[in-house]
Amino acid sequence: MLDVQGLRKVYDGRQRQVEAVRDLTFTIDDGDLVCLVGPSGCGKTTLLKCMAGLLPPTSGEVRLRGRPVTGPPPGMAVVFQEYGRSLFPWMSVRDNVELPLRQKRIARGKRRELVDEALAAVGLADTHNAYPWQLSGGMQQRVAIARAVAYQPDVLLMDEPFAAVDAQTRADLEDLIRQLWQRLGVTILFVTHDIDEAVYLGQRVLILSSSPTVVQESLRIDLPDTRDQLHTRAEPRFTQLRGHVYEQIQAAKRGQRPPAQAGRP
């Protein structure tokens, strides 16, 4: 479904060139829930923007359903971390969720249906006429998620979406994402710096090295499909997996590269 080959991004600063991302190669299959985790500053957001077509890579390629991504593709929806700045404050919640559908030229009746379903799915069935700034942070992020879900994308990209909400709201939203994923079968790429979140949510975790970034490891999460904030996080396997991810990230921070990359400049 989503194919990243040799992605490289170099920022041209005034004094120097910064190689944010060196070589990222991975594939995400239809219906996967993959979490991307890495040390701070390892280019997670750069990667996400390149994948979303918002930033052109220096070299390498991103393909969605086999077609190269040169600008924001129609089959992709992005949920940003800053929910307050990604919702249009001059529109009501319903209009915010409906706007991308109007762009897609979907008929009014169908639009209404999609909007109602999406808002109900995220638990906001009775806030249609409110304005985003009248809602709490968690609710605003739910609106952004509803907007992405209503869009019926092939791939949903999420850029540290719960980093700016409180811990309890984050737990609720994590469960919401898993529910939506299981119900709608949408492919999700979830970028986070929170190791626990990555292991709890993902089927697979891609661990990124520090800058210049490569894929440190691709880890299969063999926890049961039905996950629970209380019980899953208490399981010994969860602790093992998260310990492993943590070790890998610490190794990445120390500059240790994965074996295949060792010896390369």
Place this chain on the structure above:
Amino acid sequence: MRAAGVLKRAGLVVALPAVLLVVWWFSSAGSTSFYAPPLSKILGTFAETWTVERLRADVLPSLLRLAAGYAVAVLVGVALGVLVGSIRTVRATLEPVLEFFRAIPPPVLVPIIMLFAGIENTMKIVVIAAGCVWPILLNTVEGVRATDEVLSDTARSYGLTGPARLRHLVLPAASPQIAAGMRQALSIGIILMVISEMFAASNGLGFTIVQFQRTFAIPQMWTGILLLGLLGFALSVLFRFVEMRALAWYHGLRQAQRSS
């Protein structure tokens, strides 16, 4: 209670003007100066000077010219402002030229405008527009440039381009700033409305006041000045009323941010 609140707000609005009027009344009561007659005399001549016919023959044309000039300034200012604010090369090219023309006060340009536009209504509308366009244009440029980056990325990722982007993202995002420019332009417009009638005119509020001055009808002149002030106030209140409704979302947003 709501009635008490409204009464209190109305009271605050009227309080200082009332005090000033009282001070003016009593300090000018025994005045024998020709150019500064007692307020009682000025108010006495108000009603007989500003009859319905005069209001229709002089004040109405002035207001219509103001409206036309203002409308032209808004259209040109917003259109050009969006262009300049959106495209970096356009802004870089135009900025020095705009700064040059902005510095020239419109009253100074009146004789030149008269050469091109004659001395009738067109000239006055051009003068008003030429002065009003600047705050609108510059505020629009700033508003467009300040469009939030995350919002812009979001719009792009959902395929919002071209006219849809203008309509749903750029203009609404810049609208508070544009409204601020329009507010400034209104004040400038009222002044230019009067000035444009001082050079060559046959009717109008400014023309009438200057006529009174030239024919030494001093109390009448003062009534004209009072009327001008009242008009400015009324237009300002009207502007605020419309702006509060149109930008209700913005005021709500600011309120929410302040209280968080």
